[in-house]
Amino acid sequence: SNSFNIEKIRADFPILSRKVNGHPLVYFDNAATSQTPSQVIHAIVDYYENYNANIHRGVHTLSQEATDAYEEARETLRAHFNAAKKEEIIFTSGTTHGINLVASGFASELKKGDEVIVSALEHHSNIVPWQMLCEKTGAILKVIPMTNSGELDMAAFQDLLSAQTKLVFVNHVSNALGTVNPIKTIITEAHKKGAAVLIDGAQAAPHIKADVQALDVDFYVVSGHKMCGPTGVGVLYGKEEWLNKLPPYQGGGEMIDQVTFEKTTYAGLPHKFEAGTPNICGGIAFGKAIDYLNEISFEAIAAYEHELLEYATKQLLEIEGVTIYGTSKEKTAVISFNIEGIHPYDIGTIIDKLGIAVRTGHHCAQPIMDFYKIPGTVRASFAFYNTKEEIDAFVASVKRAKIMLS
Ligand code: PMP
Numbered sequence: 355s356n357s358f359n360i361e362k363i364r365a366d367f368p369i370l371s372r373k374v375n376g377h378p379l380v381y382f383d384n385a386a387t388s389q390t391p392s393q394v395i396h397a398i399v400d401y402y403e404n405y406n407a408n409i410h411r412g413v414h415t416l417s418q419e420a421t422d423a424y425e426e427a428r429e430t431l432r433a434h435f436n437a438a439k440k441e442e443i444i445f446t447s448g449t450t451h452g453i454n455l456v457a458s459g460f461a462s463e464l465k466k467g468d469e470v471i472v473s474a475l476e477h478h479s480n481i482v483p484w485q486m487l488c489e490k491t492g493a494i495l496k497v498i499p500m501t502n503s504g505e506l507d508m509a510a511f512q513d514l515l516s517a518q519t520k521l522v523f524v525n526h527v528s529n530a531l532g533t534v535n536p537i538k539t540i541i542t543e544a545h546k547k548g549a550a551v552l553i554d555g556a557q558a559a560p561h562i563k564a565d566v567q568a569l570d571v572d573f574y575v576v577s578g579h580k581m582c583g584p585t586g587v588g589v590l591y592g593k594e595e596w597l598n599k600l601p602p603y604q605g606g607g608e609m610i611d612q613v614t615f616e617k618t619t620y621a622g623l624p625h626k627f628e629a630g631t632p633n634i635c636g637g638i639a640f641g642k643a644i645d646y647l648n649e650i651s652f653e654a655i656a657a658y659e660h661e662l663l664e665y666a667t668k669q670l671l672e673i674e675g676v677t678i679y680g681t682s683k684e685k686t687a688v689i690s691f692n693i694e695g696i697h698p699y700d701i702g703t704i705i706d707k708l709g710i711a712v713r714t715g716h717h718c719a720q721p722i723m724d725f726y727k728i729p730g731t732v733r734a735s736f737a738f739y740n741t742k743e744e745i746d747a748f749v750a751s752v753k754r755a756k757i758m759l760s
Contacts, residue, residue, distance in 0.1 A: 360741060366391040366393065369390070377747075378709055382710065383713050385580075385688055385733065401423070405420050406635070424638055426638075428445070428641075431443050431589050435565070436567050436568070441622070445632050447588060452576075453483050453552070454603070463600075464487065468491070470519070471519060473497065473498040474497055475528040476523075476554070477719055498510060503680070506533075519547045521552070522549050523551070524551075524553060525554040527558040528722070530733070531680025531690050532680055534562070534684040554575055557688075558686070559581050561687070572596055574590075581640075583640040583644075587633045602627060609627070609629040650738065659736055662742065673749075679726055687736035708747075714730055732752075
């Protein structure tokens with residue numbers, strides 16, 4: 355189609371033309387981090403070459419230019435996620451920071467015996483902060499179990515919900531398996547019990563445009579580096595009433611109204627949660643990455659990636675001994691697999707010699723590996739700039755690795 359020109363798209367990503375170990379790079383580790391288009395790289399260079407300055411407090415021109423660009427990026431993110439207000443968009447260093455900010459804030463909201471619900475499909479960053487919160491408050495952590503197909507057991511979720519449920523946190527898409535979770539239902543059912551919901555959108559955001567108002571979600575967190583932006587920047591969306599209620603996460607400059615040694619009053623949103631000099635350039639570049647993705651369109655991205663997923667799944671399953679974990683019909687372009695009798699790490703190491711980048715291991719989701727009783731998987735994760743030719747090279751390399759290792 356006109357809107358989706360793969361040649362043009364690939365030309366936007368300088369890294370895609372490099373060689374690795376003498377072979378053209380095939381980058382299938384997009385769930386770990388995405389690659390960066392020239393438009394975003396140029397925004398970073400432009401910032402440091404032309405208007406690098408600290409924001410919000412300067413009267414001079416550079417500071418005002420940097421402040422304007424940073425706040426424009428916040429507006430881009432607000433519009434993208436359809437937040438009602440700019441004040442509800444908090445810049446963070448990434449998903450992990452966003453989750454910890456909320457978890458730490460809830461320490462004053464929870465008491466002993468309250469219940470919080472997590473899912474079996476979570477990344478460690480959406481497990482550990484809540485365990486720490488439960489230890490601190492005496493709240494009880496409950497887990498929505500998963501099924502063999504890598505989906506959440508929604509009947510079990512209904513049974514876990516109770517009048518004691520205060521918080522539910524689930525990822526929108528599982529990084530280890532690619533499963534898209536039924537978050538709208540989860541949010542609706544949790545709200546019926548008066549519980550707040552945090553959705554970890556780290557893996558969904560590169561593929562699915564979430565509308566936080568339509569979802570009626572309380573918190574939604576993402577990382578810039580998974581969506582063609584730089585590392586070290588992310589966004590926490592929070593409903594205004596919640597953000598007003600929660601205490602600040604860090605104290606420092608930028609987040610105050612008045613400071614005396616007797617008492618400090620805090621700045622309003624979003625600054626209350628943005629202590630210290632932020633990742634100014636990162637925020638600006640994140641905004642450019644969002645513009646870039648929207649120009650291609652999330653509909654076109656999802657449709658193309660789905661084609662890649664089906665094409666690769668079919669070919670992989672033709673290799674004897676291959677098991678794919680995560681077989682939900684609702685999944686993003688992630689294939690987590692093993693070959694019988696072969697350690698995933700060995701496959702990853704051999705195919706790297708052939709220029710192919712995949713991830714091997716537990717993908718920061720050990721409970722999922724425990725469920726399947728495996729040490730880890732080989733995970734190939736696709737982006738809109740990948741091609742069927744790259745999948746052919748990948749499948750050929752996996753076949754070669756299998757022969758070498760059997
Ligand atoms: N949640 C999920 C589902 C993820 O995939 C990741 C990144 N692998 C994270 C959270 C953590 O994101 P970050 O490392 O950018 O903070």
